Amino acid sequence: MEKYDLIARVLSNESIAENVYQITLECVDAALCAKCGQFVNLYLKNESFLLPRPISICWIDGAKLTLVYGVTGKGTKELSAFEFGDQLRMSMPQGNGYDLSMMKEGQTAMLVGGGIGVPPLLELTYLLSQKGIKVITVIGFQNEPFLMKPLLKAGADLYVATDSGKSGFHGTVLDLIEQENLSADAYFACGPKPMLRALTEYVLQQEKDIQISMEERMGCGYGACVGCVCTIRDKSGLEMKKKVCKDGPVFWGSEVVWDAR
Amino acid sequence: MQDSTLKQSDTENLNLNVTIAGVKWKNPITTASGTFSAKESSAFYDLSKLGAVTTKGVSNVPWTGNPTPRIAETYGGMLNAVGLQNPGVESFITEEIPYIRQYETNLIANVAGHTLEEYCHTVKRLEDTDVDMLEINISCPNVKEGGIGFGTNAKMAAEVTKKVRGITKKPVIIKLTPNVTNISEIAKAVEAEGADAISLINTLLGMRIDVRRAKTVLANRTGGLSGPAIKPIAIRMVYEVRKVVSIPIIGLGGIMNGEDVAEFLMAGANAVAIGTAALIRPTAPIEILEELKNYMREMGYHSIKEIQNAFCD
Ligand SMILES: Cc1cc2nc3c(=O)[nH]c(=O)nc-3n(C[C@H](O)[C@H](O)[C@H](O)COP(=O)(O)OP(=O)(O)OC[C@H]3O[C@@H](n4cnc5c(N)ncnc54)[C@H](O)[C@@H]3O)c2cc1C
Ligand SMILES: Cc1cc2nc3c(=O)[nH]c(=O)nc-3n(C[C@H](O)[C@H](O)[C@H](O)COP(=O)(O)O)c2cc1C
Ligand code: FES
Numbered sequence: 310m311e312k313y314d315l316i317a318r319v320l321s322n323e324s325i326a327e328n329v330y331q332i333t334l335e336c337v338d339a340a341l342c343a344k345c346g347q348f349v350n351l352y353l354k355n356e357s358f359l360l361p362r363p364i365s366i367c368w369i370d371g372a373k374l375t376l377v378y379g380v381t382g383k384g385t386k387e388l389s390a391f392e393f394g395d396q397l398r399m400s401m402p403q404g405n406g407y408d409l410s411m412m413k414e415g416q417t418a419m420l421v422g423g424g425i426g427v428p429p430l431l432e433l434t435y436l437l438s439q440k441g442i443k444v445i446t447v448i449g450f451q452n453e454p455f456l457m458k459p460l461l462k463a464g465a466d467l468y469v470a471t472d473s474g475k476s477g478f479h480g481t482v483l484d485l486i487e488q489e490n491l492s493a494d495a496y497f498a499c500g501p502k503p504m505l506r507a508l509t510e511y512v513l514q515q516e517k518d519i520q521i522s523m524e525e526r527m528g529c530g531y532g533a534c535v536g537c538v539c540t541i542r543d544k545s546g547l548e549m550k551k552k553v554c555k556d557g558p559v560f561w562g563s564e565v566v567w568d569a570r
Numbered sequence: 571m572q573d574s575t576l577k578q579s580d581t582e583n584l585n586l587n588v589t590i591a592g593v594k595w596k597n598p599i600t601t602a603s604g605t606f607s608a609k610e611s612s613a614f615y616d617l618s619k620l621g622a623v624t625t626k627g628v629s630n631v632p633w634t635g636n637p638t639p640r641i642a643e644t645y646g647g648m649l650n651a652v653g654l655q656n657p658g659v660e661s662f663i664t665e666e667i668p669y670i671r672q673y674e675t676n677l678i679a680n681v682a683g684h685t686l687e688e689y690c691h692t693v694k695r696l697e698d699t700d701v702d703m704l705e706i707n708i709s710c711p712n713v714k715e716g717g718i719g720f721g722t723n724a725k726m727a728a729e730v731t732k733k734v735r736g737i738t739k740k741p742v743i744i745k746l747t748p749n750v751t752n753i754s755e756i757a758k759a760v761e762a763e764g765a766d767a768i769s770l771i772n773t774l775l776g777m778r779i780d781v782r783r784a785k786t787v788l789a790n791r792t793g794g795l796s797g798p799a800i801k802p803i804a805i806r807m808v809y810e811v812r813k814v815v816s817i818p819i820i821g822l823g824g825i826m827n828g829e830d831v832a833e834f835l836m837a838g839a840n841a842v843a844i845g846t847a848a849l850i851r852p853t854a855p856i857e858i859l860e861e862l863k864n865y866m867r868e869m870g871y872h873s874i875k876e877i878q879n880a881f882c883d
Contacts, residue, residue, distance in 0.1 A: 312613040314853050352850065357645050359797060359850050400614075400852055526639040528650065529849035532610035535626070535655050536641035550634055550655060555610060 312400060312531065313338045319395040320373065322388075326455035328380045329425070330389050334397065337372045345369075345432035346406030346522060346559045349376065350530040351388065352398040358384045361530045363403065363554070365499070365522070367428035368435075368459070377428035377456065403530055404558050407433055407497055407520050414441035419493035420465070421482050421508055422448045423500025427456055429522060431463055433497060438464030445491055449482035449504070483507050496562075498522070509562035519562035525553040540569030584866055585873040588621065588841050590818045591741035591766035593676055593702055595621030595841060598874050599831070599859050602822050602845030603627055603680035603705065603745075604652065605796075606855075608670045614852040617673040619859065624843060625666060627682035627707050630691040632658035637789040642778045647797030647824070648846060649776050651790035654682045659695045667700055676702040678743065686733055693738050704740050706730060709747030709772035721747035721756070721772070728759040735764035743820065745769035746811075748803055757811040767818040769843070770811060771804045797846040798824040805837045809881060812838025826854075828861025836880040 317334035325331045343349075343366050350361035362384045368375035380389050391397060412418055418437050422430045427448045437444045446465035448454065452473045460467055469477030470485040478485045482504065485491075496512045496519035498505055505521045512519040528536035532555030541551045541564045548566055551557065586597035600622035601611070608623065617623055635655025642649040657665070662679070670677050679701045683689035693704060708720035708730050720726045731744055744760040746753065748771040757768055773794025778787040786792075804823025811819060821839030825831060826847050834842045847854040871877050 312852070314614055314851065358643065359646075359648060359846070360641070360643050361850070526641050528641040528648065529605070529852070531613075531852055533605055533607045533852070534641070534650065534849055535604075535635065535652050536638075536650060538635070538638060538640070538655065 311342075312402065313342070314398070314400045316396045316398055317374070319391045319393060319397055321393060322391045324389075325377070326453045329377065329453075329455050330380065330385075331367075331375060331377045332388070332391065333373055333375045334399075335372055336374045336399075336401075338401070343369055343374065343402045344406035345436055346429055347402045347404050348530075348558065349374070349399045349401040350403055352400075353384050353387050355383075355387055358387065360528060361400070362388070363527050363530050365429040365558075366402075367431050367456075369432060377425075379425040400531060404554055405556065407522075407559050409433075409436060409440070411518075412437060412440060412442050412495060415443075416495070417443040417445060417493040419486075419491060419496045420444060420446045421486070421496065421498040421500070421504075422446070423482060423504040424450055426498070426500030426504075426522065427460075429499050430497070431456060431459055434460055434465045435463035445493060447482050447486055447491065449485070449500070481507075483511060486511075493517070495519070498562075505562075506567050509565065513563060520559050521562050521565065522558045523553050523560055523565070524558065527554055530554050540566040542566050583872055584863055586621075586863070588874050590622075590820065590841055591703065591743070593622075593741055595676055597621040597859055597862075598835070598839075598841040599855055599862070600624050600676075600678060600820065600841060600843045601848060601855055602843040603707065604650075604654075605845040605848050608666060611848070611852065611855075612673070615856045617670065617675055619856050620675050621841065622676035622678050622702070623670060623673075624678040624680055624705060625662070625670070626656055627654045627680045628656050628659050628662045628666075628692060629654065629682045629684075630659055630688045630695070632656065632661070633682075639787065639789055640793070642787040642793065644776070644778060644795065644797075644799065646799035647795050648849070649778060649788060649793035649795055650773070651788045651793035653790065656682070659692045663695070663699055671700055678703045678705050680705045680707050680745070682707050686730060689730060690733055690737055693734050697738055697740070701740065703743055703767075704734070704738060705743040705745050705769055706734055707745045707772070709745050709749075721745075722750050724756045724759040727756050728763045731760040731763035731765050741766040743767040743769050745772055746807075747772045748774050748800070748807055748823075753807045754810050754814045757815050761815045761817050765817060767820060767840075768811060768815065769820040769822065770807050770839075771800070771823045774800055774803065796824070798826055800824045801830065801833075805833055808834060808839050809837040812879065825858065828858055828863070828865045831858060831862045832865055832877055835874060835877040838879050838881070840874075840878070
């Protein structure tokens with residue numbers, strides 16, 4: 310697959326929740342090549358931040374690429390100061406996205422997101438509903454939810470949980486799924502590791518498939534440094550370390566070995 | 571890229587060829603082992619543009635490497651504790667070599683081992699393959715036995731060199747570690763045992779602590795420091811080693827642009843490798859090549875030789 314190392318122009322960059330920003334970039338190649346569940350590598354201006362920041366693709370609209378990111382450290386802090394017209398270097402598309410091929414019209418998909426893992430579910434919600442699939446999107450946050458409106462617009466049957474109880478259901482996404490007795494033909498998830506693990510175990514018990522987006526600390530973000538591995542068990546039971554940036558970030562829940570060292 | 575606009579004057583004026591241990595390179599730039607993957611890097615640029623490509627360390631059997639996090643950013647560089655995860659020499663032969671052979675460039679296989687026997691097994695296995703040169707990594711700080719152990723002791727460095735030299739006809743490059751007090755002594759020892767070239771430098775042992783969690787950032791605790799922060803050390807070591815050996819030196823450590831390449835050449839290197847820069851900018855190896863050409867034009871240099879060894883008396 311050909312990849313691009315390009316300069317995108319910032320169209321807008323604004324806060325949509327506490328410490329959460331939405332940036333829209335003008336990027337012709339994005340529209341042509343990016344798939345949902347893939348990510349881009351953003352390269353910052355301050356040269357003391359040498360390594361790229363990987364951010365998932367949230368929404369693709371023509372030549373416009375939207376990303377939603379949390380300000381968790383110095384790099385994303387710098388990113389939050391970018392303004393209309395600024396130029397931002399990025400490389401893309403990175404990784405393998407979600408595999409939608411086995412979903413058929415009339416089926417139900419459940420999309421489960423936690424915190425900053427919610428953004429990639431927006432494009433996914435849209436694509437699945439376009440295919441005539443019923444999409445139940447269950448999202449959880451510590452305190453303040455975001456992206457609810459766009460998710461509804463994209464076709465989600467939306468359920469919201471917060472740890473604090475500030476809005477929506479008071480508890481975890483898994484508690485919410487159980488309480489509402491929600492179920493689906495297949496599951497897709499992105500979020501913190503403990504959430505992914507609990508959800509995967511729950512879904513596998515129901516003997517359903519789940520695809521999860523894994524996160525790992527990255528060096529290059531494109532498969533050159535072998536920095537970002539997670540342990541995967543293949544069908545024959547063989548365990549191996551795979552690159553999250555290249556072989557993932559989306560893996561089948563059934564393949565992931567959670568306690569691997 | 572400025573490629574097309576500058577092509578004409580390239581062919582007219584600039585001679586970028588270098589010969590390293592009898593192997594002709596079209597330009598002095600290769601990739602640094604562990605920061606290049608033929609399949610992933612070729613998605614960004616044409617590998618045929620480089621003088622050579624150097625692959626990730628390969629061992630006799632697959633290695634699983636260290637636990638994550640394996641990467642940490644530092645001011646002016648990064649730390650890695652990958653631990654030489656690789657799929658082993660058999661997979662290297664069937665997957666990697668044919669893939670790289672589609673491109674017109676030299677192939678340098680970087681070889682890792684825990685023991686002398688492991689180095690020898692891999693070298694022997696590569697003997698009948700299409701690999702152009704071997705780079706023996708006796709300097710990885712992330713492998714407990716072997717690796718750096720061989721590189722910090724002149725006697726052991728000499729022994730690995732002698733053994734490997736004895737079992738292969740291919741040119742042997744020995745990659746040295748900077749984590750020593752007397753680099754010249756080690757360089758001389760490997761030259762005396764038949765090394766055809768030296769690579770300088772591998773990463774420096776470093777560490778980072780997350781003070782908010784009171785935890786080390788890397789799961790392995792310590793890791794190898796690379797990037798711009800280590801360049802002055804690499805330059806100094808190339809300079810020192812150039813004075814005591816006559817075999818070619820491949821200089822590396824923190825090269826970020828064309829002028830950095832010139833700095834290594836002036837210090838005494840015959841070729842250079844681009845490492846961490848390629849993690850930050852996937853196209854760095856070919857961009858740096860263009861910058862080197864621009865530098866040469868600007869300064870009126872016509873060949874790599876003219877830049878070299880400015881300080882060797
Ligand atoms: C495939 C992938 C997709 C991602 N998508 C998104 C996204 O859509 N939106 C979003 O907000 N974030 C996303 N992230 C996480 C994002 O990359 C990090 O939050 C960001 O790199 C932090 O940079 P910083 O300079 O602000 O933080 P730093 O100052 O480097 O670190 C601050 C904190 O962030 C954590 N952190 C740093 N790098 C990573 C990383 N690669 N993965 C996880 N945590 C990290 C550190 O542990 C630390 O606690 C994604 C990560 C991956 C691997
Ligand atoms: C992620 C990573 C992996 C590396 N793996 C290897 C390796 O397998 N074999 C080796 O000889 N050197 C390895 N190195 C060292 C580099 O080849 C190089 O010597 C070092 O990074 C210094 O150059 P730089 O500052 O340009 O990166 C690795 C470096 C990094 C950053
Ligand atoms: S981050 Fe370099 S291989 Fe994944």
